[in-house]
Amino acid sequence: MSSLTETLEYPFADQASSAAVGTLQRVSDAQWEATVAHFDGVSQEQLITFARARWPNVGLEPVLISSGGTVIGACLVMIQRLPLGVAQIAIAKWGPFLASEQGDAIGRYGVMVEALVKEYARKQRMMLSLLPLPALSETNAEFDHLLSRGFHRGAQMAWNDRYIVRLDLSAEEQRKSFGQTWRRQLGKAEKAGLSFERAGPERLGEFDALYNRMVDRKGFEDRSAYRQTIPALMAMSDETLRPELFLVSEGGEVIAGAIIFKAGDRAVYLYGATLDRALPLRAGYFLHWHIIGWLRENSRARWYDLGGTDGFQGLHQFKNGMVGEAGRIVPVPPVANYAAYRLPFMLGEAAFGAREMLQKLKARLRSRPPAGEESAS
Template structure:
């Protein structure tokens, strides 16, 4: 069955559910279209915006997005949005899964077994049957070690590329106000106290205010001169989604002027800081401290998220200090594991690994070009050493 680039199989093209593998006979893989996929996974514990069809179809227009739901005993237990990338000259294809496969219930007693079953289903279809290299990037873990990456390596996946600055900063959302403030780093808490004396007002805004945020973001980008590799062009598609998938918009103002804003993805059990923006008055007012403090409280009181994922730092020491102080004693700083790659056929692995190596070389060249531009901010953070399980 063929599908056009950037599109999933339509509702009318769905194939019958097929059990996969004798070891995972109770797991059924079912292709679905993009609309059904986004609707079903909106209730998954493990959901993140990169696994949404509405996001992926715009962010990566040159790939074919193939949503797959997994069922056990007639019940959906998880899924994966697989992005199939054609290699140059048509020599092959790579199946890429970023932050997946996702579990519907991450706290299920058999969650580890279900994750392994989904991996088996993906190996059976993409590596065994269709002859591709399967490339999986798991989340940074909130538990001890990274069980998903460990399961992939035990299954025979090989270590692939590593993010240059892999640490992710996770705030614990299940604390009282008193415990949360106590958790913050001493400097962070002191700056928050000062911000609360600056006449700032926190606002939770509707999607109709997205234009105000875009204006604030554009002005900040021009001022700071950070290289922007984000998925900002997906914002309009995300803001028209139904709840709970639509990101939440927050502002901080002083008198009649907006000084800071943020967009937060809050579906699932891990809320994610997508974008933030400030004007030139935000720093002396310490508006970032004020805004994040109120976002943390809002997420705790209005969502089921346990963690607030602040993302990484892109190598900037100032961001590291700010996020580390917010994570505090009760939060976590955990690295994203390396990409894990698997292919049944040696040629498929060689072609896939070669394509990834070429992409990394291109990205490194782009970083060097950005570094020599006098107007660009330069990374100044030393990367943290990877834990032994990732080496």
């Protein structure tokens, strides 16, 4: 007799895709991070160190994806068990990602998607939920591919724009690309007697104190992942994947700082913090100008993702001016969901719907914005 999931085949699913299918290879935690450290598409969200700290109750499956005997990309798949064990959902944020963005990137992305569909949607009968990176062009080719492949549009962030600075410019070109007000404020900061330095992970305590003072000053409940993830990330022995800590001082006192993920093609602003007296000194302008210069000279990143704004107009003005003429403001796409059978799809959609309703309820109950406005992740 057929099983329930066999008899309730999901009507929108393909029966046998004609697209090429990659080969999945499950690897150890140590092998995973050593391998993906030099991939173009790597992000902090796809690191086991980050995911284990951020989502301690979720199963993690790090898989390399090969085509024709060559590793073309990878995906850290998080396995979320639904209540009562009725089903599981395979989730990847910013994944799968490519080893190289050059050449036929979307073709290789499609090969990786087929491998994930075959393993998780068909073989293991799960809903597969993927969230591609924000694209650096007018359209998101990865998200469009998922829709054409039969994935369904899921939830989307309320404030979904990401502000991304272009890094492959000369210092002169970079400065000219900033908005006029941003350039003017930077000029004032450069006359304020500030100093910039790259600090080692052993000085995280100084940033932590700065961050705590900022949270206390604003009186916000800190709902970010800072306390869960940053100690683990900064303790990583791999210098390529370990975030960088940058500090700005005035009169011998640290007044501003930022933690930056720098691996891959796209550096990411994770967290920042300032003292009150840093604001009239325009320390934030000074800090980011020097971070941009450091990334240009010391990383292979071509873009610097500043994160979003959570709807705060002041953050929009600051980040928009830094993005300037050469950068991009692009949306995070919606989640894309796929199931090869009706039952996993129904259970997965119900779970996501319940979570979205709960998040909206919590948001209405809060009277103030989170300290995570300083975060890009």
